[in-house]
Amino acid sequence: MSIEVFYDADADLSVVQERKVAVIGYGSQGHAHALSLRDSGVEVVIGLPEGSKSRAKAEEQGLDVRTPAEAAAWADLIMVLIPDTVQRQVYAEDIAPHLTEGKALAFAHGLNIHFGLIKPPADVDVIMIAPKAPGHLVRRQYVDGKGVPMLIAVEQNATGQARTVALSYAKAIGGTRAGAILTTFRDETETDLFGEQAVLAGGVSALVQTGFEVLTEAGYAPEIAYFECLHELKLIVDLMYEGGIARMRYSISDTAEFGDYTRGPRVVDARVKDEMRRILGEIQSGAFTRELIEDDDNGRARLLAYRAKAAEHPIEVTGRKLRDMMSWVDRPLTETA
Ligand SMILES: NC(=O)C1=CN([C@@H]2O[C@H](COP(=O)(O)OP(=O)(O)OC[C@H]3O[C@@H](n4cnc5c(N)ncnc54)[C@H](OP(=O)(O)O)[C@@H]3O)[C@@H](O)[C@H]2O)C=CC1
Ligand SMILES: CC[C@](O)(C(C)=O)C(=O)O
Ligand SMILES: [Mg+2]
Ligand SMILES: [Mg+2]
Numbered sequence: 001m002s003i004e005v006f007y008d009a010d011a012d013l014s015v016v017q018e019r020k021v022a023v024i025g026y027g028s029q030g031h032a033h034a035l036s037l038r039d040s041g042v043e044v045v046i047g048l049p050e051g052s053k054s055r056a057k058a059e060e061q062g063l064d065v066r067t068p069a070e071a072a073a074w075a076d077l078i079m080v081l082i083p084d085t086v087q088r089q090v091y092a093e094d095i096a097p098h099l100t101e102g103k104a105l106a107f108a109h110g111l112n113i114h115f116g117l118i119k120p121p122a123d124v125d126v127i128m129i130a131p132k133a134p135g136h137l138v139r140r141q142y143v144d145g146k147g148v149p150m151l152i153a154v155e156q157n158a159t160g161q162a163r164t165v166a167l168s169y170a171k172a173i174g175g176t177r178a179g180a181i182l183t184t185f186r187d188e189t190e191t192d193l194f195g196e197q198a199v200l201a202g203g204v205s206a207l208v209q210t211g212f213e214v215l216t217e218a219g220y221a222p223e224i225a226y227f228e229c230l231h232e233l234k235l236i237v238d239l240m241y242e243g244g245i246a247r248m249r250y251s252i253s254d255t256a257e258f259g260d261y262t263r264g265p266r267v268v269d270a271r272v273k274d275e276m277r278r279i280l281g282e283i284q285s286g287a288f289t290r291e292l293i294e295d296d297d298n299g300r301a302r303l304l305a306y307r308a309k310a311a312e313h314p315i316e317v318t319g320r321k322l323r324d325m326m327s328w329v330d331r332p333l334t335e336t337a
Contacts, residue, residue: 015168022075025082026054028135040172047071068094085296110185147177
């Protein structure tokens, strides 16, 4: 399958500079998009409810903060950067009434559009600019003069300008420095959910935690287990990021490389691959999204219980203690540069 990748020279920043952009939400992605848009010369208003905890943070940065409805009414491009589970309600109550002909509705992830939780009118553009990175690193990379790859997509092109606008927006937040790939809402949604569940968040967390448990249950010091299974992972992944798996294998010892080939496939075996296929099937069928929404309707009971339990895991307790000795590691998450 051939793809189109766009870089800075392919995108015209003036397109988004001529728009009034409302960023709804000021969390992980929200703060990154808003600050980088502003640094790129774009007029931005943040949409947050009265009493939102994020208001103070946005105001501290000198941003103009209004309610989501006011921001949506003012803007001609509305970027929705609040949790996926709350988007349908905020859309219905605060955005839809102000989504007049020719405006653009934008997302950083396609779940609500792809699974029909939000159904915009036909006379607006519906676009996506989806950074392939956590928001804090989207901002950090931008400030450092770099960028993270992004997926862009057009679901509705009412004005004929939707792709140009998406590309221009991607440029304003650093995406076209690294490469913006043109895709669809469906492909972004399904690959993003699969990546985070099977590999990036779910797969890696389970692998790290299980490795830590095996070592500590066998009587090894938790500090050694932490450094071995979690801390060093970043250093190993840095090499993969720079030069692929081959670069990492070049740098590690031949002993490690031999263990990698002979033991790795025993850990991630055919059963794990089958399970990954089942997980992809649940994403494609919508079963995962139904489960997510059901939990949200139930006050996020399962999410909150998992979160509380995970925070007590010995790997977190050990890590907090060790990171106190490494001031350069425990960067505050609110830091944007
Ligand atoms: N996190 C990431 O790095 C990535 C996220 N995405 C996508 O980006 C989108 C945003 O995700 P993310 O940045 O993680 O979101 P966050 O969880 O960080 O969003 C939190 C922000 O949303 C506000 N908020 C919460 N509920 C409401 C509401 N009902 N009305 C208005 N504002 C509300 C919060 O305000 P308060 O402080 O008051 O709670 C806060 O400002 C999602 O579609 C996600 O899939 C895509 C790529 C990566
Ligand atoms: C890996 C998780 C992610 O998809 C992301 C940072 O890209 C997310 O939804 O936060
Ligand atoms: Mg992602
Ligand atoms: Mg995601």
